[in-house]
Amino acid sequence: MPCTAKKYECKRPEFTHEGTPDVDIVLTTQEIGRMIKEAGIDFDALEPESMDLPMGFATGAGMIFGNSGGVSEAVLRYAADKFNIPVPENIVLQEVRGTSGLREATLADGNLKMAVVHGLKNAQELCDKIQSGEAEYDIVEVMACPGGCVGGAGQPIISTQKQRTSRTSSLYHADKTMPMHRAQDNPFIGELYEALLEKPNSHKAHQLLHTAYKHRKRIDDDELTLSSGEGTDRCKIRVCVGTSCYLRGSQDILAKTLQMVEENAWGNYFDIAATFCSEKCDKGPNVAVGDAVIHRAELAQIKDLISKEAERRIK
Numbered sequence: 001m002p003c004t005a006k007k008y009e010c011k012r013p014e015f016t017h018e019g020t021p022d023v024d025i026v027l028t029t030q031e032i033g034r035m036i037k038e039a040g041i042d043f044d045a046l047e048p049e050s051m052d053l054p055m056g057f058a059t060g061a062g063m064i065f066g067n068s069g070g071v072s073e074a075v076l077r078y079a080a081d082k083f084n085i086p087v088p089e090n091i092v093l094q095e096v097r098g099t100s101g102l103r104e105a106t107l108a109d110g111n112l113k114m115a116v117v118h119g120l121k122n123a124q125e126l127c128d129k130i131q132s133g134e135a136e137y138d139i140v141e142v143m144a145c146p147g148g149c150v151g152g153a154g155q156p157i158i159s160t161q162k163q164r165t166s167r168t169s170s171l172y173h174a175d176k177t178m179p180m181h182r183a184q185d186n187p188f189i190g191e192l193y194e195a196l197l198e199k200p201n202s203h204k205a206h207q208l209l210h211t212a213y214k215h216r217k218r219i220d221d222d223e224l225t226l227s228s229g230e231g232t233d234r235c236k237i238r239v240c241v242g243t244s245c246y247l248r249g250s251q252d253i254l255a256k257t258l259q260m261v262e263e264n265a266w267g268n269y270f271d272i273a274a275t276f277c278s279e280k281c282d283k284g285p286n287v288a289v290g291d292a293v294i295h296r297a298e299l300a301q302i303k304d305l306i307s308k309e310a311e312r313r314i315k
């Protein structure tokens, strides 16, 4: 999976049936890449073979889910007949493609209004607009990560915008090369509905495929102060413990920072706080020491900065 959040998602109680989890373990693309290397597998030398069925069969609609706008486009391809949405021969629905953080489209002769948003900051702004009545949509697609799952926290780290664009284009390219582009044309999906789910939106389909979310932010404040000094000239250390930074080791940096400050009796020089996602997940772990914000922070580097801040105050 491109996603570190799915490690927690698969543990949700509704994804366990009669004591058996639906998904045993979630591996990110980074992890699977490392495992392939560690096992000494020469990927390029492998003989290609077909994926296992039915899970290995996909249409282009599934392929483009990884891009921001991809889910909307797949939905539109599915609903085109019903809503009288003209689908060009090349099946590209340009209206929902693009890179801007918030995109809006009106289709079906003005009857279908949709918004596509990526990045949680943009999502928050969109929610505010909807809640205040400033905007109204029939379909809203939210991707938490920049660009969608192509920029997920479990993916190999992207250092340039060009790399992200190239991932996005490769998914659209793969869609073009697929024999089928609409989810309803997938024979295995048809079979699944006939044999088990009855029809789209059936009670059974809701039970097995739908879920709901509730507010589960661990703490309502933006940050949690863990240690606070009494000196007049104090330096603030902020360590992000959001899911992505946490998985990249921020908890350890935080624990060792607290320990270092305590062992050296520097408590009066520093305020130390745990903070929550600041939308820079792909650059985590994110740590701020005073005004310096350190992306991809390493413990030694943070310790060094803290020592310098302490020395300045001791002098």
Ligand code: SF4
Binding pocket: 002, 003, 004, 005, 006, 143, 144, 145, 148, 149, 150, 151, 152, 153, 154
């Ligand atoms: S957009 Fe990000 S958080 Fe959402 S499913 Fe994709 S990788 Fe996970």
Ligand code: FES
Binding pocket: 240, 241, 242, 243, 244, 245, 246, 276, 277, 278, 279, 280, 281, 284, 286
């Ligand atoms: S988890 Fe998103 S910035 Fe740290």
